[in-house]
Amino acid sequence: MATRKQTKSSLPPTLSLDCLGSAEEVAGLPGPGQWLVLSYIPTSLFSLKMSAATSTVGKTLLVPTPYAFKMALLDASLRHGFPRNPEELVPLLARAALRIGVPSAAVVTHTIVKVRQEPKDRKSGAPYIPAVAYREFVYYSGDLSFAFDLSTLDVSTASWIASVAPAVQYIGKRGGFLQYSHSLRLEQLSKRFTASVVSLAGELPRRVHLAWLDDFGPEAVFEALNSYSAAKIKREKHRGFVETVIPLGLVNTGPGFAHYQADPD
Structure with missing residues (x-):
């Protein structure tokens, strides 16, 4: 059965700042707090190739992207049978603002590996x-x-995110395992979180680098994002790229590694 495509005007209203500034619970978490923050403990090495990487030279991003985490939520929801239609969820996630909180340090290993490829x-x-x-x-x-701006979510989608979050077990490549830790609401985010270049205001952390991170585009639909669909994904329509400040700076390098650190809290 064909499903009706949701338009921006048909989407449910987002949570108000007045509601988020009160002690009222949202997504099962007490307020106040505009940001829904989901925390995870990495349990293995992470890898997510840059969009410009080739099959032979696979340079990785230093952090997961908003696109990758939103897809991880959809994947976990489908695998664990949460009662939400992904075709309805994708437009709701497309309008959701998401920022990534980085760890205190990250070390990138440079390796040459054996692979098998098509001739x-x-x-x-x-x-x-x-x-x-x-x-x-x-x-x-x-x-x-991973911090969602609740003012860009409706109450039902916020509750769905909080419910599905513990079921997310990996991000990026399948070997990039995570263990859910906890959720909370915050009124403001620290400088340990990513921010788009165009939205920056105030002083930057001392240790940063820039990267293009992908996210759901303004017209994202599940059919285009689904890896098993024949539909083609269109840049800036279904999948967009945002120049982003990542608060991890290079502090040391060697023949086989690069060491990044965040500013102390």
Whole structure:
């Protein structure tokens, strides 16, 4: 059965700042607090290739992207049978503002690994041939956090996020495992959280670097984002890229690693 596409005018209203500034509970968490913060303990190495990376040279981003975490929520919701239609959720997540809280330190390892890839001439010989590729993996010291701006969410979607969050077990590549820690609401975020370049106000942390992080586009629909769909994803329509300040700065490098740290709290 075909589903009706949701338009911006048909989406439910978002939570008001007056509500978020009171002690009233939202998503099962007491206020006040505009930000719903979900914290996770990384339990393995993380890797998420930059959009410009190739299959041979796989440079990784230092942190997960809003797109990756929103997709992780949808994946966990489907796997665990939460009663929400993903086709209805995607437009609601597309308007949701999400910022990433970085750990105190991150170390990127530079490795050469053996892989098997399709040959250029696919008509003859084996379907895959041995090759080598450059890969990067990130070790985190400290928790990863994901902060949703509740003023960009409706009450039902906020409750769904808080309910699904403990079921998220990995992000990025399947080996990038996480363990859910806790949720809370905050009135303001610290400088340990990412921010888009265009939204910056005030003094920057001393240790930062810039990266393009992807997010759901303004017209994102589940059919386009679904890996098993034949629909093509369109840049800036279904998936957008935002130049982002990441509060981790390079402090040391060596032949096989790069060490990043955040400013102390």
